[in-house]
Amino acid sequence: MHKQLAFAAALAVSASFALPAAAQDTPQLDTVVATVNGTDITLGHMIIARARLPEQYQQLPDEVLFKGILEQLVQQTALSDSFEGDLPPRVELSLENETRSLKAGEVIERIMAEPLDEADVQAAYDSEYANAEPExxxxxxxxxxxxxxxxxxxxxxxxxxxxxxxxxxxxxxxxxxxxxxxxxxxxxxxxxxxxxxxxxxxxxxxxxxxxxxxxxxxxxxxxxxxxTEAPELDAVREEIELQLRQTRVQTAIEEITSQAEVDQSAAEGIDPSVLQNLDWLE
CATH class of the missing domain: 3.10.50.40 (Chitinase A; domain 3)
Structure with a gap:
């Protein structure tokens, strides 16, 4: 299977660097930090790459991360441009799954971010604590x-x-x-x-x-x-709001899925063991 570039190797180089001369005075998400064969690499690309680093790398100094991430993205872009022929199924399918997962996650994030009605928060609190027998x-x-x-x-x-x-x-x-x-x-x-x-x-x-x-x-x-006495609403507000948001997300998932045109009949009769056929991906 494909192995990702070793990030540690990119971080082993010197931590000294200079911002490109064409960099904007106030960096933005679309600020171009490098160009490889005509393909721009932006600060946005670097920020998302940093956010996905393993925790041990997250603790490194910013100047080390900047240099290492930029070099990694430059190398990946150059290697990507050098690819010839058709992408193997494992890459095509991985891209499809990743796109599907990211878009679904964005829908969930938007649902989670919607404001809650204070009356719903109070009702959830009352249901949990107002009539609870003291222990x-x-x-x-x-x-x-x-x-x-x-x-x-x-x-x-x-x-x-x-x-x-x-x-x-x-x-x-x-x-x-x-x-x-x-x-x-x-x-x-x-x-x-x-x-x-x-x-x-x-x-x-x-x-x-x-x-x-x-x-x-x-x-x-x-x-x-x-x-024991029931806690005040403010003491458990965060917990209650999280429960309400999670319930809202689950309800939305069920509603959206129920409204979708779904046909799983083609999966009937397929031996589940076929999921082990990794050689199909090459």
């Missing part, structure tokens, strides 16, 4: 040890009045140990089931019996419980 969040601490015997000894120590945070700093093998075992606030589904079930059946201030999870044995203290 509980838990503030807990724990002491994690390796064996049940160690956990039972820790529980006995706490029952005798030892300070939970001090015992956690001394005994806990978990990452929260140095912080006195504090886990902070968490909601349902954020902890492993056995730990969550124990917490949900405790009262604030209560210390649990040893609880086993895949991480070891826990002795848990429930510090507090609170009900």
């Amino acid at each position: 509980q969040e838990f503030d807990a601490s724990h002491i994690l040890v390796e064996t049940q015997e160690e956990a039972q000894a820790v529980k006995a120590q706490l029952d005798e009045g030892a300070d939970f945070a001090e015992v956690a700093r001394e005994k806990s093998t978990g990452p929260s140990g140095p912080g006195g075992g504090a886990l902070g606030w968490f909601g349902k589904g954020m902890m492993v089931p056995a730990f969550e079930n124990a917490v949900m059946n405790m009262e604030p201030g209560q210390v649990s019996d040893p609880v086993e999870t895949q991480f070891g044995w826990h002795v848990i203290k429930l510090n507090d419980v609170r009900d």
Whole structure:
């Protein structure tokens, strides 16, 4: 298959360059930066080439990118002009697919950019949050040890009045140990089931019996419980607007496709394995 020119080779040359003497005082998209066999290369060509570079090249200094991209486009233009004969099917088909993809993407971008009705945003917010039942969040601490015997000894120590945070700093093998075992606030589904079930059946201030999870044995203290509050609209506006735009795009895709004259009958009966016949493209 065809291999693209190695961009790294073009960047290996000196970073020094000079703008063409004929360059406009204020560069524009159609500013010509080079001409190869009568074919103009513009700043627009260079900008789109830069936008499609792999991320590792995007970090290079602008002067290096300018020189490298310009040289690459000059080489590609010269090589393109030297091509003789008919283009192989893989090139013709790739050009057709690329054109189709870019035009379809432009339609989607335009749909995404259309302004949203504030009433729709408010309605989506109300649907998601206004009537949602409040959920509980838990503030807990724990002491994690390796064996049940160690956990039972820790529980006995706490029952005798030892300070939970001090015992956690001394005994806990978990990452929260140095912080006195504090886990902070968490909601349902954020902890492993056995730990969550124990917490949900405790009262604030209560210390649990040893609880086993895949991480070891826990002795848990429930510090507090609170009900979550729905976020303000502005806090979730970006998320809601994105969902609305994506829904609008999907609806548009379905509508436009349904209105198109589509006949897929010719595909019936074709063995799907034919997609592996890459030799047809040569």
